[in-house]
Amino acid sequence: MNSSDTVKINSRLTKRRHFKRNTAPALAMAGPVTFWMLFFVLLPLLYVIFISFMSRDLYGGIAFEFTTENYTNMLKPVYLNVIWQSIKLAFFTTLICLLIGYPFAYYIARKPSKVAAKLLMLIMIPFWTNSLVRLYSLGLLAAPKGFINIVLQKLGLISEPLQMLHTNGIVVVGLLISMLPFAVLPLYASIEKLDKSYLEASSDLGARPAVTFWKVTVPLTLPGIVASIILVFIPSLGMYYVPETLGGGKIMLIGNLIRNQFLVTRNWPFGASLSILLILITLFMLWFYTRVARLDELEVF
């Protein structure tokens, strides 16, 4: 056996070892998700991008003629206004869910893990029934002849039924009820692993609880906070059925605008371009978060 053969065998061996140590596990772990995303997400997305540059034919089919009109169309004030309204509502929803979800997740995470699992289960159970029926039930509860009004009237607190249905207040409650678990679950996963000794150290060093919270707890759970912001904000951008069912329905958000393009007006190219816009807004937001919150250091993305 000459030396070059040995080198060859050696290099083959290292290669195989390298494969066993690095490539095989990488393939096993990241392979399925890569395949799934490429095939079931990016492939359809390519189609959506493609039709966003086509035009609508007379009866609502796709005419294969290139145009950028669908994108320039969006710059009309009417559509910009819709986009702005949607961002506002999503921001508001996220803020409320976070303000209420954080202390709630904190409360659950401080319980023993068995109790915590049950408490989490309790928050999810209502979501295992139909969300539409839940929203309508909330409407029945707040209706002029609903339970709340009847009780308040019987107690003599009010003489005329309170107007709760079709107000902003009930929309906020509806949004909260629909989105809260999306905020609580990632927060829980993140707070649960918080090392209690850090908090004790902080308070032993004389820090007031509020200071400990802002200087220790929040930074350490930032990845969970970011995850819950993403999971609440992004779906909220397209969500329109809560304001539609509880708020009186006189609303146009990007979600029902896109729905109209695909179903009613059958202007698929314009609907596709609006969907691309939503994706771009999301990517921009993620970029913004990573820059501002310096999350790249935390390996969240």
Next chain:
Amino acid sequence: MPKHKRERKKRIGQRIATGFALLIYLFIYAPIAVMIVFSFNDQETNYFWNGFTLRWYEKLFYDSSIVEYLWVSLIIAVSATILSVIIGTLGAVGLVRFEFKLKKLVNQSLYIPIVIPEIVLGISLLILFDFIKLPLGFIAIILAHVTFCVPFVIIIMRGRLAGLDLSVEEASMDLGANRMTTFFRITLPMLLPGIISGAFMSFTLSIDDVIISNFVAGPYSTTLPVKILSLVKTGLSPEVNALATIMILVMLFGILANSIVQAVLRKRASTVIKSYF
């Protein structure tokens, strides 16, 4: 005494926290309570309380297809959850641990199913399935659900993974355990809370989905939410409430039965062990 004071403060704080949590649960459960109460409402359409009746349950009892829809929904939700959790957990670890060419692309594409409107995802998946000649129905719905559940699992898992001390893994491998053992013995248990959160989320998303399911469904694959939404179109009948109530009861029953079975198994296991001594 400052210590006394601190103790009392702590106790008050805990009480406030418990009260707050109770309030949240009240908020979430109030509509459920109304939903259940109105499933007994003696009115063709639910407008206001009009008296007690069991006829809606009776009607559902004689409608054998309801059980079928419920099973279809459960099978789809559980299958989609299991697949999503496996793909998502492996994927989350893989995407943090390894460097590869498509990593950035995959990372960013994760947000697409979350942000893209359901109608667009539904239609584009329908076109994809039609293109690859996958028959619409069961399998198609599961594949579609996994597509929108995986990103949620991964994002939750990342919140868990970030900053988690993974040097234990290296220690395990230094001590001679191989990658597989290390993953199952060390990594997985550390990730478990994230996995549970992800599983809850996937199940919830899948069991409630209507729009995407509707696009990729075929004959014999009507899920309960699809049936409910179609029922809603001909009036918000208490029957819909009864259906939703049954749905939640079946879930609760499943959880309960499961914990009883396990309690029995555990008891038997402990007696078996005791009998050895």
Next chain:
Amino acid sequence: MKTMKKSLLFLLIAVMVFSLSACGGAAEEEATPGELNVYMWSEYMSESVVQGFEEEFNIKVNFSYMNSSEEATAKLTSGGGDQYDLVMPCDADMTALINGGHLAEMNLDNIPNFANLGEAYKYREFDPENKYAMPYLMNYVYVIYNPETCPIEITKYQDLFSPELKGQISSITGIRNLFPIALVALGYDPNSSVESEIAEAYEWLKGYMANVKVLSSDDTEQAIVSGECSVALVFDGQAGRAFEAVPGLKVADLSDPIQLGVDELVIPANAKNKENAELFLNYLLDAEVMAENLIANPYTCPNVEAIKLTEDSYKLNPAINIPQHMKDNYFLQLDVGEAATVYDEYWTMLLSEQ
């Protein structure tokens, strides 16, 4: 936490066992001679009628449920219709489906009961040879009001514009439901494609919106039943439900034409059981069968022979028994072609300004 793992395992096994048994069940069903896959609304066809068909022809009818005509249409245009033999979009979507080539031609020779339909519902504009669409049941859109609380008398759409009705109206929603009403109120063609007319209709709707308190598609009648509103623009099916809950409500006697929507049964282009579909269509169009169907589904019906056989409970139903001059003076939703995008832009403007 270990219990969690076990529960997942438990569920997994349960699912596997069930899916195996489900597969077995499906295989058995394929053995029956005939089947028919129908994709339509839930609670919209009497079970006894379907059973009668299954027994008479030894064909199993499987129902899948849709939740809007538009979604069913989108599904058909994206290649999702192959597994169904009958689908139920509404007449307004017919032009898009026919021109897109998504429907199979029916053989009218196999459907002799076609003769039972009223003349107005045969050979319509969008389907001049009646090859594609078979009307099933229909709905009018009209105004109902509470005589005790409604401050004015409503005889035409323009009355809905009255400042006295501020915050008093509960209305159905949708581009194709509201624009035609505005156009009719202004004296234009309800399916106009003239931009200046659409713009005027938009201005009219802006005034109408000031009076509208609730805009919804599924539970429009809820607000008039609960007393929140005194007037409602509704589908006749919703009106029927409202009358049951509050018998005092009345239909406004309108002199303007009202909208008529027809739920059509169509056969998708690649349907596998086309003959069975035609058999079922013929069966449904039978006067006696349809009359029986109307007992559980008291909706407006295009089958004139069937109506003759109905009981008083149907004929005198306040939601159906509206003045004859209203029934005759109707308009249909037609495809507006390129103007659809113009409507869409004005509609978006209308709602985003609220």
